[in-house]
Amino acid sequence: MTGSSVADPDLNALALNRAAILGLPTSAHEDWRYVRCDTLANGEYAPQRSPTSAELRTIVDHTQRALVLFDGRFHSLGHGDWPSEWQLALPTAEDDAQTAARLATETDIAACWAIADGTCRQIVRIAGSHPEPLQVVNVVSGGASGFSLHLEVAPGVTLHVIIRHVALAAARSCPAISITVGRGAQVRVSEFQSTPWHHLLAMATVQIEADATLDWTSVIRGGACVRLGMRALIKQRGAHVALAGLAEVHAQHQAHHWLRVVHAAADSTSDQLFKSVLHDRGRCSFDGCVHILAGADGANATQQNHHLLLSDTTRADTRPQLDIKADDVKANHGATVGQLDADELLYLRMRGLPLNEARALLTVGFSEEVLARLAGVADRAFLPAPETFHPER
Amino acid sequence: MLVLDNLKVAVGDTNILNGFSLTVGAGEVHALMGPNGSGKTTLGRALAGHPAYTVSGRAEFMGRDLLTLDPETRANLGLFVSWQYPVEVPGVANAEFLRLAYNAKAKSSGKPEIAIKDFPPFLVQKIAESQVPPDYADRMLNAGMSGGQKKRNEILQLHVLEPTLAVLDETDSGLDIDALKSVAAAINAYRRADRSVILITHFQRLLDLVKPDRIHVLGQGRILHSGGPELAAKLERDGYDWIIRG
Numbered sequence: 001m002t003g004s005s006v007a008d009p010d011l012n013a014l015a016l017n018r019a020a021i022l023g024l025p026t027s028a029h030e031d032w033r034y035v036r037c038d039t040l041a042n043g044e045y046a047p048q049r050s051p052t053s054a055e056l057r058t059i060v061d062h063t064q065r066a067l068v069l070f071d072g073r074f075h076s077l078g079h080g081d082w083p084s085e086w087q088l089a090l091p092t093a094e095d096d097a098q099t100a101a102r103l104a105t106e107t108d109i110a111a112c113w114a115i116a117d118g119t120c121r122q123i124v125r126i127a128g129s130h131p132e133p134l135q136v137v138n139v140v141s142g143g144a145s146g147f148s149l150h151l152e153v154a155p156g157v158t159l160h161v162i163i164r165h166v167a168l169a170a171a172r173s174c175p176a177i178s179i180t181v182g183r184g185a186q187v188r189v190s191e192f193q194s195t196p197w198h199h200l201l202a203m204a205t206v207q208i209e210a211d212a213t214l215d216w217t218s219v220i221r222g223g224a225c226v227r228l229g230m231r232a233l234i235k236q237r238g239a240h241v242a243l244a245g246l247a248e249v250h251a252q253h254q255a256h257h258w259l260r261v262v263h264a265a266a267d268s269t270s271d272q273l274f275k276s277v278l279h280d281r282g283r284c285s286f287d288g289c290v291h292i293l294a295g296a297d298g299a300n301a302t303q304q305n306h307h308l309l310l311s312d313t314t315r316a317d318t319r320p321q322l323d324i325k326a327d328d329v330k331a332n333h334g335a336t337v338g339q340l341d342a343d344e345l346l347y348l349r350m351r352g353l354p355l356n357e358a359r360a361l362l363t364v365g366f367s368e369e370v371l372a373r374l375a376g377v378a379d380r381a382f383l384p385a386p387e388t389f390h391p392e393r
Numbered sequence: 394m395l396v397l398d399n400l401k402v403a404v405g406d407t408n409i410l411n412g413f414s415l416t417v418g419a420g421e422v423h424a425l426m427g428p429n430g431s432g433k434t435t436l437g438r439a440l441a442g443h444p445a446y447t448v449s450g451r452a453e454f455m456g457r458d459l460l461t462l463d464p465e466t467r468a469n470l471g472l473f474v475s476w477q478y479p480v481e482v483p484g485v486a487n488a489e490f491l492r493l494a495y496n497a498k499a500k501s502s503g504k505p506e507i508a509i510k511d512f513p514p515f516l517v518q519k520i521a522e523s524q525v526p527p528d529y530a531d532r533m534l535n536a537g538m539s540g541g542q543k544k545r546n547e548i549l550q551l552h553v554l555e556p557t558l559a560v561l562d563e564t565d566s567g568l569d570i571d572a573l574k575s576v577a578a579a580i581n582a583y584r585r586a587d588r589s590v591i592l593i594t595h596f597q598r599l600l601d602l603v604k605p606d607r608i609h610v611l612g613q614g615r616i617l618h619s620g621g622p623e624l625a626a627k628l629e630r631d632g633y634d635w636i637i638r639g
């Protein structure tokens with residue numbers, strides 16, 4: 001079985017039309033208020049080209065099975081046999097009708113661009129557990145591209161998804177990844193921004209059914225504009241969603257997290273932990289809202305957002321919000337924007353660590369709470385090399 | 394090794410130490426006692442280079458003028474000042490911190506650094522020497538530790554870093570009876586003819602286990618009274634009043 005690419009001209013046109021109605025985001029737009037949007041208008045992207053085989057080898061080595069999307073087009077399944085538990089499928093006419101209906105009221109520009117600029121709309125049905133992680137590699141060479149990928153995880157299945165975003169040159173990429181987590185299934189997602197990005201605007205959608213768990217951790221480094229959006233719907237009772245993110249941003253780059261979590265069922269839990277480390281003139285924001293709908297009694301929601309400012313020309317914004325319409329709910333949120341702790345710094349220096357080493361160690365310590373959630377992900381080999389992200393040094 | 398002469402330590406306009414003088418020779422153990430708030434912790438912090446204090450007078454360590462040096466240089470010169478309340482450093486692994494601190498000192502003194510792969514067995518040996526529980530190799534740096542555990546964690550640091558002068562600030566507080574014996578044994582194991590200790594404590598029981606050469610009582614910003622090891626028992630019996638009141 002192979003995957004293939006389809007472009008539905010009707011959906012592309014609908015999405016383009018909807019994007020035109022929404023217009024380019026500006027910071028006057030509620031959902032983009034913390035983003036420096038001017039950069040989105042001047043899309044000076046590199047021309048698209050084919051990847052060299054050497055490039056592909058550095059992205060997916062010969063041992064790996066991976067769903068590789070190149071400039072938003074389905075490119076390959078990597079190497080070796082594709083596990084029979086992971087069944088590739090294309091959207092049905094009914095799926096298309098649903099997508100069209102959703103587009104008519106879509107409010108997020110990235111979700112529109114994902115289809116307007118996209119040629120690939122891929123479905124993977126995860127019918128059983130497999131010991132290896134499912135890798136999704138989003139590679140772009142230039143231009144503006146998008147894709148939609150839907151993972152339908154069957155009840156009781158355990159799945160680990162690793163998503164990597166790789167830009168070979170200045171580009172705009174709008175990936176729309178959606179996951180339905182079936183009853184009692186356990187899905188873990190580890191997402192990495194592997195190279196500096198021009199414009200990476202992602203909108204993920206997840207639905208979690210009864211007693212299922214979704215655990216999604218992303219590590220991003222920012223770019224001219226990097227924004228990860230997430231809409232999570234907890235549909236049935238006993239489900240649990242844990243979302244975590246770390247943004248470490250240098251130079252004049254920006255990275256933003258935007259999340260909406262809806263508890264629509266009782267006895268569900270959600271947990272958000274987002275941290276950012278800002279250097280130079282970096283800019284980050286967290287805009288997260290948890291809606292606990294009427295009837296979602298006994299829900300438990302936590303939101304933590306912490307920004308670490310390592311220079312005095314950075315900017316961090318935080319907006320954790322709770323909207324509670326149910327009874328017997330436990331909810332708490334905390335947010336901090338601060339510098340390294342002076343006592344901790346002094347303690348390390350009094351034990352001989354030079355100031356720069358002490359700062360670096362404490363910065364790693366700050367990030368560790370999020371990074372710990374990536375335990376077992378190929379020894380964190382996917383973590384981007386920090387030197388890639390120091391363009392001003 | 395350490396010469397303090399007419400040391401003055403102030404926070405803002407408040408003088409905490411005022412004419413503090415003390416000489417510590419190689420291999421000596423000095424106990425520093427005195428009522429709460431008399432400035433014992435302040436002395437250690439000032440020596441270690443805490444930026445909150447304005448320090449004047451003379452402080453010479455290993456022939457160098459301490460007061461012009463930043464905290465890491467003092468540490469790498471061989472000065473170790475424990476904290477009365479060690480700060481918790483969440484997210485930083487004890488072992489990683491100890492390796493970096495060991496290597497920072499090695500680098501500054503021109504000695505070979507220890508490789509990542511060689512550190513775990515070295516740490517196991519140091520854990521044995523300092524008599525702390527083996528799981529300290531896997532703990533976070535003070536984070537999630539009880540008061541007593543943090544104090545013991547600093548004794549582990551003492552053995553890893555092997556300073557020339559250790560200022561131990563109420564290391565005996567918060568320790569259970571067995572832990573106190575272990576800590577005392579670890580301090581004695583650290584002692585050598587070329588290493589010195591300043592023990593800040595309120596209690597004779599530590600001084601019974603780690604025999605001091607001299608005991609000093611701090612009051613009014615300076616040393617008011619000094620004596621031999623026998624002073625511990627008298628202080629335990631009579632308190633500080635007879636010294637402070639003169």
Ligand SMILES: Nc1ncnc2c1ncn2[C@@H]1O[C@H](COP(=O)(O)OP(=O)(O)O)[C@@H](O)[C@H]1O
Nearest residue numbers: 404409427428429430431432433434435436445
């Ligand atoms: N950073 C500081 N700021 C203000 N006051 C301080 C500071 N450090 C110490 N002090 C004051 O100096 C005095 C001595 O404190 P300390 O050295 O902790 O005493 P000891 O350790 O002998 O109990 C106290 O009155 C204390 O309040």
Ligand SMILES: [Mg+2]
Nearest residue numbers: 433434435477
């Ligand atoms: Mg004290």
